[in-house]
Structure formats: structure tokens, C-alpha cells
Amino acid sequence: xxxxxxxxxxxxxxxxxxxxxxxxxxxxxxxxxxxxxxxxxxxxxxxxxxxxxxxxxxxxxxxxxxxxxxxxxxxxxxxxxxxxxxxxxxxxxxxxxxxxxxxxxxxxxxxxxxxxxxxxxxxxxxxxxxxxxxxxxxxxxxxxxxxxxxxxxxxxxxxxxxxxxxxxxxxxxxxxxxxxxxxxxxxxxxxxxxxxxxxxxxxxxxxxxxxxxxxxxxxxxxxxxxxxxxxxxxxxxxxxxxxxxxxxxxxxxxxxxxxxxxxxxxxxxxxxxxxxxxxxxxxxxxxxxxxxxxxxxxxxxxxxxxxxxxxxxxxxxxxxxxxxxxxxxxxxxxxxxxxxxxxxxxxxxxxxxxxxxxxxxxxxxxxxxxxxxxxxxxxxxxxxxxxxxxxxxxxxxxxxxxxxxxxxxxxxxxxxxxxx
Amino acid sequence: xxxxxxxxxxxxxxxxxxxxxxxxxxxxxxxxxxxxxxxxxxxxxxxxxxxxxxxxxxxxxxxxxxxxxxxxxxxxxxxxxxxxxxxxxxxxxxxxxxxxxxxxxxxxxxxxxxxxxxxxxxxxxxxxxxxxxxxxxxxxxxxxxxxxxxxxxxxxxxxxxxxxxxxxxxxxxxxxxxxxxxxxxxxxxxxxxxxxxxxxxxxxxxxxxxxxxxxxxxxxxxxxxxxxxxxxxxxxxxxxxxxxxxxxxxxxxxxxxxxxxxxxx
Numbered sequence: 001x002x003x004x005x006x007x008x009x010x011x012x013x014x015x016x017x018x019x020x021x022x023x024x025x026x027x028x029x030x031x032x033x034x035x036x037x038x039x040x041x042x043x044x045x046x047x048x049x050x051x052x053x054x055x056x057x058x059x060x061x062x063x064x065x066x067x068x069x070x071x072x073x074x075x076x077x078x079x080x081x082x083x084x085x086x087x088x089x090x091x092x093x094x095x096x097x098x099x100x101x102x103x104x105x106x107x108x109x110x111x112x113x114x115x116x117x118x119x120x121x122x123x124x125x126x127x128x129x130x131x132x133x134x135x136x137x138x139x140x141x142x143x144x145x146x147x148x149x150x151x152x153x154x155x156x157x158x159x160x161x162x163x164x165x166x167x168x169x170x171x172x173x174x175x176x177x178x179x180x181x182x183x184x185x186x187x188x189x190x191x192x193x194x195x196x197x198x199x200x201x202x203x204x205x206x207x208x209x210x211x212x213x214x215x216x217x218x219x220x221x222x223x224x225x226x227x228x229x230x231x232x233x234x235x236x237x238x239x240x241x242x243x244x245x246x247x248x249x250x251x252x253x254x255x256x257x258x259x260x261x262x263x264x265x266x267x268x269x270x271x272x273x274x275x276x277x278x279x280x281x282x283x284x285x286x287x288x289x290x291x292x293x294x295x296x297x298x299x300x301x302x303x304x305x306x307x308x309x310x311x312x313x314x315x316x317x318x319x320x321x322x323x324x325x326x327x328x329x330x331x332x333x334x335x336x337x338x339x340x341x342x343x344x345x346x347x348x349x350x351x352x353x354x355x356x357x358x359x360x361x362x363x364x365x366x367x368x369x370x371x372x373x374x375x376x377x378x379x380x381x382x383x384x385x386x387x388x389x390x391x392x393x394x395x396x397x398x399x400x401x402x403x404x405x406x407x408x409x410x411x412x413x414x415x416x417x418x419x420x
Numbered sequence: 421x422x423x424x425x426x427x428x429x430x431x432x433x434x435x436x437x438x439x440x441x442x443x444x445x446x447x448x449x450x451x452x453x454x455x456x457x458x459x460x461x462x463x464x465x466x467x468x469x470x471x472x473x474x475x476x477x478x479x480x481x482x483x484x485x486x487x488x489x490x491x492x493x494x495x496x497x498x499x500x501x502x503x504x505x506x507x508x509x510x511x512x513x514x515x516x517x518x519x520x521x522x523x524x525x526x527x528x529x530x531x532x533x534x535x536x537x538x539x540x541x542x543x544x545x546x547x548x549x550x551x552x553x554x555x556x557x558x559x560x561x562x563x564x565x566x567x568x569x570x571x572x573x574x575x576x577x578x579x580x581x582x583x584x585x586x587x588x589x590x591x592x593x594x595x596x597x598x599x600x601x602x603x604x605x606x607x608x609x610x611x612x613x614x615x616x617x618x619x620x621x622x623x624x625x626x627x628x629x630x631x632x633x634x635x636x637x638x639x640x641x642x643x644x645x646x647x648x649x650x651x652x653x654x655x656x657x658x659x660x661x662x663x664x665x666x667x668x669x670x671x672x673x674x675x676x677x678x679x680x681x682x683x684x685x
């Protein structure tokens with residue numbers, strides 16, 4: 001029970017050149033096909049053993065949801081086959097089929113019946129569903145008076161009232177408050193312990209890594225990678241970082257450097273590179289490596305004083321570290337038009353795993369508010385991975401030196417004597 | 421194939437019954453008179469037709485003299501036509517209306533037409549019950565011939581369900597089907613002797629109207645309720661054949677296109 005085998009799976013949507021061509025294709029016998037197939041998923045093969053937990057990652061449009069929909073049976077595959085053993089429960093669209101005019105209890109019956117349960121079964125499970133959802137009296141109120149969180153709670157409780165052999169989760173857990181998220185995650189963990197096979201789509205690295213045995217990376221409708229969650233997530237994140245860098249570059253070209261860059265333009269940034277210990281320009285850095293941020297600046301008009309500052313921000317835009325040449329007494333004065341300046345900031349990469357961006361500013365004084373030659377967000381996007389250091393948590397690597405001392409009971413006794 | 425369908429229907433019987441119940445409840449949930457509206461709608465139609473055709477136009481049925489007879493004649497056709505119209509129009513939009521459910525939840529799709537049939541059946545049962553009550557009070561209740569109602573209704577539901585299934589599937593891919601059938605149904609209604617008796621038409625047109633498979637069925641209902649006559653079974657063979665054909669075609673179309681349907685919704 002709980003075995004999933006997917007072989008040669010592919011999904012294509014038929015696209016007709018115009019509305020009439022479908023009619024022709026249907027009506028005229030032996031006519032040539034008039035549609036072409038738009039493949040969203042192709043050649044997917046994998047096997048999931050009972051009790052295994054597998055995470056599926058990939059950018060939007062990679063085919064994750066289509067894959068899950070085919071496994072749950074809402075969409076039929078164009079080619080290939082799916083073999084499932086055991087009862088499947090899907091947390092794809094929580095609260096689907098809830099009717100706003102009926103009470104929570106009536107909707108519970110409706111949702112249960114939609115899962116193929118009989119009234120008696122639902123009645124037997126009702127106390128358990130009620131206590132897990134913890135929505136109290138609202139159970140007998142109309143669902144239209146519910147908050148979305150309450151609907152979510154009820155829907156989750158119904159969908160997981162029975163332990164399925166295969167549980168399919170599509171980021172459903174990102175809804176609801178923190179308390180219920182924990183609770184629902186606990187339930188999923190318990191299912192897993194009891195032998196349920198898990199299939200999870202998520203963008204949340206910690207969710208995938210904490211619960212999954214393996215991860216599958218989908219890219220453009222194909223399986224790009226299958227392996228340990230850490231490896232797959234690292235690869236995925238590096239892929240994302242690369243992508244982000246590219247889009248920024250494209251935006252700059254398309255917008256003629258207007259939107260991302262502001263400033264009066266007496267001096268401008270020519271290039272920004274992150275160099276690894278071997279001097280190669282990289283977008284992925286290893287925790288603890290000695291890196292160099294290299295910035296080339298072009299002076300376009302004579303200026304009396306020039307300061308370059310950079311700031312590293314995390315994914316949420318929070319500053320991690322920032323410094324400028326004024327504060328390290330490296331301000332340049334009396335620059336002539338046409339001069340080029342190369343700055344090198346060498347530092348050890350003491351940041352935690354994740355995505356970071358570098359913002360740069362060229363100004364006259366310490367603050368770029370006075371004379372702002374150029375200000376550039378997302379001057380560089382890079383990614384930090386951790387394959388060599390201990391697997392620490394957080395955004396800064398403090399490299400704690402750990403020493404542990406154990407003492408025997410005797411020592412404690414003698415200590416207490418001293419204290420007395 | 422049929423066994424598979426039956427099995428999935430049986431395992432989802434809870435869902436089907438629940439849906440039927442809920443749809444019935446939902447329709448009248450926020451209304452004060454509730455199920456009364458199911459009755460008032462056809463009743464108002466019957467009153468209007470009776471007044472216009474029977475009283476104002478002085479239409480009389482051949483061989484029967486009292487005004488009430490026309491009402492019975494009208495009811496016999498109108499109420500059963502109502503069942504036919506409800507099944508077909510609801511079937512043609514059943515997949516579109518449940519697009520969200522179909523796209524997101526995996527359940528046997530064959531449940532949807534069954535739910536439509538059962539809902540239409542319940543509505544019709546209410547109306548039929550009232551009609552029979554009316555006949556009983558007015559002392560016009562037909563005798564043993566009433567038993568013929570069962571095979572007649574089965575025949576009609578089969579015809580309507582087959583047609584509805586074809587329309588329902590086609591409507592997903594070609595939305596024109598729904599619009600087109602709405603117009604068709606109007607013409608069909610007036611080209612079937614329901615409001616008027618067939619005998620008032622000229623000979624040539626009578627033969628033309630006779631080609632309409634619904635004519636024989638309506639005729640059977642009318643003769644049953646008005647004259648306590650058993651139907652002429654032979655006249656119903658075309659309807660039976662077409663109905664069976666529709667059912668086979670409908671099921672085939674459904675099985676072929678059910679997967680593709682979700683992609684189109």
C-alpha cells in the first residue's frame with residue numbers, strides 16, 4: 001500500500017489554430033489532425049516506495065501542479081501511466097466544494113462524500129474532525145460567515161480525517177495561522193510515521209528538508225534532478241539565483257537603465273563581479289570562502305570627491321552588511337573625466353545559506369543623499385550555499401568553537417560542599 | 421464498461437444522494453415559500469394557457485365538451501415536457517457549471533448526469549403528485565391505463581438523458597451548442613402537439629409533425645390522462661430507437677472526451 005509508480009508520463013494540451021478546426025477534426029472522418037500539442041510535462045519517470053516522502057520543487061510553470069493533478073486523477077495524462085496502490089488523499093484545493101449557504105457541519109458531510117465516504121463513516125469521524133479544526137460553535141454556522149483561516153482549518157481536518165496510504169500536498173500548508181500550521185504539520189508527520197507515502201510540492205526549503213527523504217526537481221516539464229533534498233534544493237536555488245541575475249540584466253537593457261538605477265551620472269558603475277578564491281567570477285559562493293567583490297567605476301565628468309558604497313541584502317531586502325570607502329578612509333579626490341577606478345572588497349563569506357543582492361552607490365559624501373552620482377539596486381545577485389561548514393541556521397556564520405565539558409556526580413557534590 | 425460505471429456510482433452513492441438533497445435545499449434555502457415555487461411555476465403556465473386557449477379562443481377538444489378537459493390535456497403534455505426540458509437543459513450545462521469541481525477534485529464524473537436526473541425526477545414527482553391529486557378531486561383519475569405511465573416515463577427519461585449527455589459533452593468544446601439548443605427547444609415545443617391538439621392541423625402538416633418522435637409520446641400521455649387509453653406502443657418505437665442510439669452515442673462520447681474535457685474547462 002502507498003506505492004506510486006510513474007512511467008513515461010507526459011501531458012500535452014491540444015491547441016487548435018482556430019475555433020472551426022476542432023469541429024473539422026471531429027466531423028470529417030480520417031481528416032488530418034489540425035491541432036498541435038503543447039507539452040507541459042514530458043518523460044517523467046519515478047517510483048516512490050511505500051512510506052517514502054518526496055518533495056517536488058521547481059519554478060512556477062515547471063509542471064508541478066500538473067503532475068500532482070495527474071496523480072490524483074483530476075487530469076488525465078496524454079501518454080505514459082501512473083500506478084497507485086492504496087487510498088489517495090490530496091490537499092490540493094482545500095475548501096473546494098464548500099457551499100457558503102450551508103453550515104460547517106453540512107459542508108463536512110459534503111466534502112466527505114466528495115472523497116467517497118458514506119454518511120455513517122463521516123458521522124463516526126465527526127467528533128475527531130470537530131476537535132481537530134477547533135472552530136467551536138462556528139461548526140453550526142453558515143460557511144459564508146467563516147474567515148478564510150477557519151475554512152482552511154475545517155477543510156484540512158476533513159481531508160485528513162482518515163489516514164490515507166498516499167497523501168499529496170500542494171503548498172496547502174502555507175495558509176492558516178502559525179498554530180494551525182504546526183498542528184497540521186504534526187499530523188502529516190504522524191501519518192508519515194504510520195506509513196503514509198507523502199508527495200509534497202513546496203517552495204519552502206525547510207519544509208522539504210525537514211520532512212522529505214528525496215526531492216525531485218522539475219524544469220520546463222521534465223525531471224531535471226532527483227536526489228537528497230539538500231542537494232536538489234541547493235541546485236534549485238542556484239538555478240533561481242542565475243535566473244534572477246539574468247532577468248535583472250535584461251530589465252536594465254530593456255529599460256535603458258532608468259528604473260533600477262538612479263543618480264546624476266557624473267560617475268557610473270561599469271561592472272560588478274563576485275570573485276571566488278581562484279579569481280573566477282561566480283554567482284554561487286560557499287560559506288567561509290574568501291571572496292572579492294570587484295566594482296569598476298567610470299568617471300564621466302570632473303568630480304572633487306568620490307565614495308563607493310555597497311550593501312548586501314538578503315532575500316527580504318534586509319541589510320546584512322554595508323560599508324563605503326569614506327568610512328574606511330579610501331575616498332578619492334579630484335577625479336578627471338574618463339578615469340576608471342577599480343574597487344576590490346575582499347571578505348570572508350560569513351553569511352548563511354540563501355539569496356543575496358548587492359546594492360551600490362556612488363556619491364560625494366558618506367551619505368548618498370547629498371550628491372548621488374549613481375544608486376543601483378540589484379547590482380549583483382548571488383547565492384550562498386553551505387556544503388563545507390557545519391549545517392548552521394541563520395544569516396550569519398559566527399563559527400562558534402564548541403567545547404563541551406562533562407563532570408561526574410562526585411565533582412558536583414564537592415562543589416556544593418564548597419558552596420555551603 | 422457499464423459495470424465500471426455502476427461500481428463507481430455505487431461507491432459514490434453518498435455524494436450523489438447528498439448532492440441531490442443539497443441542491444434541492446439550496447434552491448429554496450433563502451426563500452419563504454420554498455418548494456411551493458416548484459409548483460407555482462408550471463401552475464401559472466397552465467392557468468395562462470387554459471385562459472388563453474380554452475376560454476378566449478374557445479378551443480375545444482374534439483369529442484369532449486367541458487373546459488376542464490383542455491386543462492387536463494394541457495397538463496398531460498406540459499408537465500411531462502417540463503421533465504424533458506429540465507433534463508436536457510440541465511445536462512447540457514452540467515459540466516460547465518461544475519467546472520471548478522471537475523478541475524480540482526477527482527471523482528467519477530458520471531455522478532453529475534445522475535445527479536441531474538435525480539433532481540429532475542424529484543421535481544417532476546412533486547408536480548405529478550399534485551396533478552394526480554387534482555385528477556382525483558375532480559373525479560377524472562384514469563384507471564388501469566395509469567400503469568402505462570411507468571414505461572412511458574422511463575422511455576422519456578432515457579431519451580432525454582441520452583440527448584442531454586451528448587449536449588453536455590459537446591457544450592464543453594463548442595459553447596454554441598447550449599445557445600443553439602435553447603432555441604431548438606422553443607421550436608420543438610411548438611412543433612409538438614402540447615398546447616394544441618394534432619387534429620386541428622391541416623392533413624399535410626399533421627404528417628410532418630408526426631415525424632417528430634416526441635409527438636407520439638405526448639399523444640400517449642394525453643390519451644392516457646384524458647381518455648384512460650393505453651398507448652399505441654408501435655408509435656413509440658421510433659422514440660425508443662432514437663433514445664437508445666442517443667444513450668449509446670452519449671456514453672461513447674462521454675468516455676472518449678471525459679479526460680480532454682477537464683483541459684477545456
